[in-house]
Amino acid sequence: MGPKSRRLSFILMIMMLLGISVALVLAALKDNIVYFYSPTELLMKEPPMGQRLRVGGLVKQGSYLLENDGITSRFVITDKKSEVTATHKGVLPDLFREGQGVVGEGHFNKNKIFEAEKVLAKHDENYMPPEVAEALRKNGVWKGSKKP
């Protein structure tokens, strides 16, 4: 085998490997990598008590309430099919709104209530002034949430 044909076969091999790599990435991206579970997935899976996990979904409209101790808040995380009741002790992030995305990290206690040690608000990629949001909502073009 001369140097030229050897170089060619090397390049072919590299191309092949890169092709395999791209194919594997595409195959992997078909099923999403899970950063958090939706309530429906959780109900199907029934994770063991005390298992640490993340639950993500929307905060159900009208579900938020502050308990009597003044720091524990209780709300329902929903994915419009199933629901999970969650509690959190401490300050909620600014962006925590009913109807908006939220990710809680914690575990289930024995009453099947999700005790979130950490609540992270996930906000969408839409940025607009309040008046525009209001106008859009009036026209029914876009359904977002109001400030509570």
Next chain:
Amino acid sequence: MIRAFKSTIHRELILLYRRGSDLCLTVIFFLLVAILFPLALGPDQGLLAQIGPGVIWVSALLSSMLTIDRIFYADFEDGSLEQFVLSTHPFGIFVFAKLSAHWLTSGLPILIFSPVIGIFYSIPLASYPVLILSIALGTPALSLIGGVSAALSLGARRGGVLLPLLALPLLVPVLIFGTAATNAAILGTPVTPSLLLLGAVLAATLAVAPPITTITIKQAIN
């Protein structure tokens, strides 16, 4: 060409065997790092099972970095690399052989001893196949990417500090996907995406890393 490849692997293995301590060093370091965590964090079984995969991967990464700087440096010092370049076979063959030898002497022992750490961390038995598969896919990538960094820092003024700085950011994907696969196996979520991505990282580094290492070493001894 295959003969040259075999001879080089043979040479590396003999050298390592004669030097003796190096092979044990990797394994001992790997076990030591992994054992430090329970000592520091306390014997909480739940917590240990949770951090187990991560600890195994961090220890694997550190112990393979421990030996990677030696694969080219000794030969660089005593002029062997020049002789490799001047041999009639393409230099890439030797680079690839050296990287393979490094995997055989650091990746393989880690692969063998990782179930031991798994027992220490009470990782459920059912997830061992995924753990071992992920380490089998990940450690070659560690050697390959480590090789690029070792070549880049060859003969640098502060090579010892430079090598981790170059290697660790490049190794982060291996660490993430490796840990994610094992964690997913423990939690019972799908493991295939992480394993596929790990495979993708391995295929890509297999394609890209040896040529880059070859070019870098050639310009280092220029």
Next chain:
Amino acid sequence: MRGLQNNALKISLTHPSFGSKSDKISRTQNNDMFNFLANPARFSRLSSKMKPWVGCLTLCFLLFGLWFALLSSPADYQQGDTVRIMYVHVPCAWMAMFAFLFLSTFSIIGLIWRHPLAHVIAQSAAPIGACFTLLCLITGSLWGKPMWGTWWVWDARLTSVLILFFLYLGVITLHKAFDDPVRCEKSAAILAIFGLINLPVIKFSVDWWNTLHQPASVIKMSGPSIHFSMLTPLFLVAVSFICFFFYVLLIRIESILASKRLETLHRQCGRRAQ
């Protein structure tokens, strides 16, 4: 005398060839635009002419941008005034990626065509890019605390940007790591090219993984999902950052060229003294 200095510097900037093929290229293209800037003195003249203009542009765009960003643009319907951090954070992130692309491009040019100035440009761009990346991480953290409720999460976007920052640090360190300047340039260039893999990961990380970080708003298939009144300051600040990048780049290139010239002169004096 001046001609002699330039000549000496030109020699000190060229280095052993990477391939005999490129020898021919540089010989045939000697009068081309490609090699027009190979002469450092010519470059210095051009850059000192350009610098005030670029500086002015930076200032204008920044003033306009800030006025829009801080005073004229509305608050977000949800985030309120906190959204104004975006006008620094997002352009910084763009610049961090742009600077790396810039760096890698010139590294490729330096390695393949051995343009004498390419490595100098790459070396100048690296710390600027690193600063933008750091700023992006800091402002992101400041934005994340009120919005997400945490300073930092280990998700794909944040992690990949952090890796970018370490890649910048690696490139910067490699530029100073060896005794042989040629070796420094080439090693740093190779790392910069190798690190290029990270850029698509950063860009698409938010689309590929379901993470906390919001998906792309401006550059996406269905058109931007930011209201026009907020897009204006964003772009103004981004343009001003680009101008700023080039302004600092020109200053840094000039200073590196000057220090190289100084070194050559030192060497000549030393040799004459012998």
Next chain:
Amino acid sequence: MLIRNNVSIEATTSVIIGTMKFVGENLTCNRSGREIFSKLHFEVRSGEVLVITGKNGAGKTSLLRLMTGLSRPVTGSIHWDDGDIFCFSERHRQRVAYVGHTDALKSVLTVFENLQLWMAIRGPSQGKELLKKALSTFGLSDLRDTPVAELSTGQRRRVALSRLLTADSTLWLLDEPTIALDDDAIGILISSICQHRRQGGMAVIATNAPIDISAERMLDLR
């Protein structure tokens, strides 16, 4: 043209016939961005020896490395009568044997193992007979199973030089070969070079020490 080249490959690997020419033209060499020499010419033909002399830092080693093809000249070209050393690098490497400042020996291996490994790695092997002959020529037969770590500097140098005899190379490139050698060893070296020359080989020797050899060509780098 192509056919002619192919023919000559085969011709050189078996027997060295006719007069070959190794020429450098208009060479400029930079080290660390500094010009060491410029507009340098050299020429060696079959059966000739070129001795390069010059002060420290004059560029003897740099020139020798240019000849090996390890580094590239800024300007000019180095070529055999049948092609440039970079265009036909594989053929060039087949023809060249280089002994640099460093001995490229591993201290944990024995003399014999060192040479054997280099033979296996370098290319088509000539068998153990040649190796034994090389060892006995340099007076190393008694030391063949001694680890290199136990050898003196001079003995190591002998081992490094005996590698020349194990490879079937046309052109020997020797960088300060007499350093650390005793008179006996220098005598062996010179007679080996003469033997090589008689067989139609060529040698380039960079040295500061006066060497007792009738060199056809001299090159003084100022």
